[in-house]
Amino acid sequence: MNDQPRRRPAKPHRRPKKDPVRFLAFEALRAVDERDAYANLVLPPLLKKARAKGDFDGRDAALATELVYGTLRRQGTYDAIVAVCIDRPLREVDPPVLDVLNMGVHQLLGTRIPTHAAVSASVELARVVLGEGRAKFVNAVLRKVTAHDLDGWVEKVAPPYDQDAEDHLAVVHSHPRWIVSALWDALGGGRAGIEDLLEADNERPEVTLVARPGRSTTEELVKALGEDNSLPGRWSPYAVRMAEGGEPGALDAVRESRAGVQDEGSQLVAAALAAAPVEGRDTRWLDGCAGPGGKAALLAALAAERGATLLAAEKQPHRARLVERALAGNPGPYQVITADGTRPPWLPGTFDRILMDVPCSGLGALRRRPESRWRRRAEDLEAFAPLQRGLLREALKAVRVGGVVGYATCSPHLAETRVVVEDVLKGRGGEPVEAEWIDARPLMPGVSALGEGPDVQLWPHLHGTDAMYLALLRRTG
Numbered sequence: 507m508n509d510q511p512r513r514r515p516a517k518p519h520r521r522p523k524k525d526p527v528r529f530l531a532f533e534a535l536r537a538v539d540e541r542d543a544y545a546n547l548v549l550p551p552l553l554k555k556a557r558a559k560g561d562f563d564g565r566d567a568a569l570a571t572e573l574v575y576g577t578l579r580r581q582g583t584y585d586a587i588v589a590v591c592i593d594r595p596l597r598e599v600d601p602p603v604l605d606v607l608n609m610g611v612h613q614l615l616g617t618r619i620p621t622h623a624a625v626s627a628s629v630e631l632a633r634v635v636l637g638e639g640r641a642k643f644v645n646a647v648l649r650k651v652t653a654h655d656l657d658g659w660v661e662k663v664a665p666p667y668d669q670d671a672e673d674h675l676a677v678v679h680s681h682p683r684w685i686v687s688a689l690w691d692a693l694g695g696g697r698a699g700i701e702d703l704l705e706a707d708n709e710r711p712e713v714t715l716v717a718r719p720g721r722s723t724t725e726e727l728v729k730a731l732g733e734d735n736s737l738p739g740r741w742s743p744y745a746v747r748m749a750e751g752g753e754p755g756a757l758d759a760v761r762e763s764r765a766g767v768q769d770e771g772s773q774l775v776a777a778a779l780a781a782a783p784v785e786g787r788d789t790r791w792l793d794g795c796a797g798p799g800g801k802a803a804l805l806a807a808l809a810a811e812r813g814a815t816l817l818a819a820e821k822q823p824h825r826a827r828l829v830e831r832a833l834a835g836n837p838g839p840y841q842v843i844t845a846d847g848t849r850p851p852w853l854p855g856t857f858d859r860i861l862m863d864v865p866c867s868g869l870g871a872l873r874r875r876p877e878s879r880w881r882r883r884a885e886d887l888e889a890f891a892p893l894q895r896g897l898l899r900e901a902l903k904a905v906r907v908g909g910v911v912g913y914a915t916c917s918p919h920l921a922e923t924r925v926v927v928e929d930v931l932k933g934r935g936g937e938p939v940e941a942e943w944i945d946a947r948p949l950m951p952g953v954s955a956l957g958e959g960p961d962v963q964l965w966p967h968l969h970g971t972d973a974m975y976l977a978l979l980r981r982t983g
Contacts, residue, residue, distance in 0.1 A: 522633035522641075526561040528609070531573035532635055535605040538578065538877050545574050545877060568751075576612045577605070578876040579708045582680035583656075584608040586663040587615075591650040603640055606632050610648045615656040625649065671697070679704035684884045685869060692918040692963070699967075706966035711873040713748040714739065714770050715757075716800070718807040720837060721764040730757050740970055741953045742773040744804070763834045768800040771870075771964045771971030775914045776801040778949035778962075779861050780808040782978050785908030791816045792857045794847040794901055795864055797825025799832030801914075802842075805861060810838020814859075817852075819845040848896040855906040862901040863914040864894045870916040870973030873966055887921050894922060898930045902939045902981055910944065911979045918963055918973040927961070927977045940983030946976050 530552050537543045549571065556562040562570075577584070588607050589596045599607070610628030613619045619627075625648045632641035654662065664677035672690070676683040681704055690700045717724045727746040728736045735752060739745025745768075748754070759765035791809050796802040796818035806816040818833065818840065820826040826844045833840055845851050847862065867886055868878050894915070901911045915922050931939060945960040947953075955968045961977040 522630055524634050525627060525631060526556060527566050527570050528573065528627055528631045529634065530556055530562075531570045531577075531609060532602075532605060532631060534570075534574045535577060535609065536602060539601050539605065542881065544875055545578060546874060549574055572617065573609055573612065575710065575876060576616050577609045578880075580612060580616060580680045581608060581876075581880060582682065583660065583663075583677060584611040584615075584680075586677050587611060587651060587659045588647060590663060591647045600640075603632075603636060603644065606636060606644055607647055610644065611651055614648065614651055615659065621652050625652065667697075675700065675704060680708060681872075681879055682882075685872075685879055685882070688869070688884075688919050692920050692923075693965070702967040703965060707872045707879075708876075709873060709966075711769075711966075711972075712737075712970070713751060713754060713767060714773075715746045715748065715754060715760070715765055716742070716744045716768040716773050716804060717746065717759070717765050718763075718803055718836075719744065720807050720811055721835070722759045726759060727757070727765060730759065739770055739773075741950065742770045742777065744773055744777070745770050763803065763832060763836075766800055766803060766832060768804070769871075769874075769972045769974075771916075771969065771974035772801055773804060774950050774953065774964065774971070775863070775912065775974050775976045776804040776861065777808070778946055778976060778978065779859060779910065779912035780805060781949045782859070782910045782912070782944055782946075782980075784858055784910050784980075786858075787906075788812065788858045789814045790857045790859075792852075792860045792901075792904065793818045794850075794860055794862045794897065794904075796820045796829045796842070797822060799829035801861060801863060802829055803832040803836070806833050806836045806838060806840045809840070810836060814838070816840040817857075818842045819847060819850075821846045847900055848893065850900055850904060852904055854903045857905050858909045860901045860905050860909070860911045861914065862897050862911060863916075864890075864897050864922075866890055866894070866915040866917040866922050867919060868916055869919055870964075870975070874972070887919060890922060891926070892935075894926045895930055895935055898926060899936050899939065902930070902941055902979065905981050907981050907983060909981055911941070911981070913977045913979065915975050916972055918965070918975060923963065923975040924961060924977070927979070931979075939981075941979040941981050944978035944980055946978045949978070 534548050537548045553567050613624035629641050629645045632644040664674050667674040672683050672686050675686045693699050715727050717727055724746050735750045737747040737749050754760050754767050791814050793802040797820040802818040809816045818829050820829050823844050830842045867882050872879050898913050905911050943960040946962045947956045947959045956962050964971045964974045
């Protein structure tokens, strides 16, 4: 007789179940981290492929989008929370594990997903993409996270404001400390303004369309969208906001390049340059850094209404092709070329109006590209500085006496905005240029809170736009 105790039969191995929504969100986060990709470029094709396979409906796409963008926007806060829930330095956690953890933390603290569902779905995702061992680690960490809500965690991990204001704001609002400092310097004022700005950076931006004059109208866009899914622009006469999201590419006017997706701040910059007074001739316009083509398309339409010609120049060939696509079908004369604005192929004094929307840190578009805040470093601005000054200096040579140059950048950082303009006008790093400021504020009629001028800085929390900067200069000699 066998007295050995009977062994219980082993539990059958359960294959982890793949959740298509969270798996797609994880794929997007890995692409952002591994390839330095941008979520707004990676996510749409992934969603399109999922819809084509029948895996997704509209609610699934909305959840995947929220998981990706919410995780990226709040990464700094979530990293600080995870750091106190683990027994090792955060840098020793493999990036894929941290992506799963932060996405789980976002579901727990940043959405209305029930706690048990957020934890179980995250652990199941970890089993699929990380393996059973690391899934247990994810489970243990997320269960610790459930001990507090977001406010409770922030109070626990952020230093008090009165001890270290910038670090407090950095943790609470999920921005690197150096960016908090730079934005605060540019904005000025006290605590309320900077907190409003940082909060605005973490909000999902509206989709704004532009009706290109002479090619489309706001009435056409409203009719195509439906009155329930459309709002008038806040400031631009060419803008229509999509109230409930949707797919802009489904609109005939967008497919035919008669309209496009364009932030209202960018529309205002192009319209202000077009409205600036010039002395004498007004037939030759230049967009000197035209890619990817949004401002060039609006300028081309405005130029066509006046019988003017636009030359759109872009240094990068693939971006020049995007400009060609944006301008396709424009009724007026235009030309797109591949050219470097710091070594221009055109002669001095050729143009009447020039827009130079220079490459920059992109700190003004953190709502749209939240991953940028984690990639940029303060020293990056030093690399942009010579290029920005060189482009503005060459633009002022390329415009004729009495003509106007618009220096624009999607950054509020003082080192990329007013400092660049003042350095060029005073001849720092090159020969001084004879030019005078034009007050840009009257050229944005109806827009409030434009400061003391003569240049203009737009803000997400004040204007609902990207933080676009514009200085207008008239060549005097």
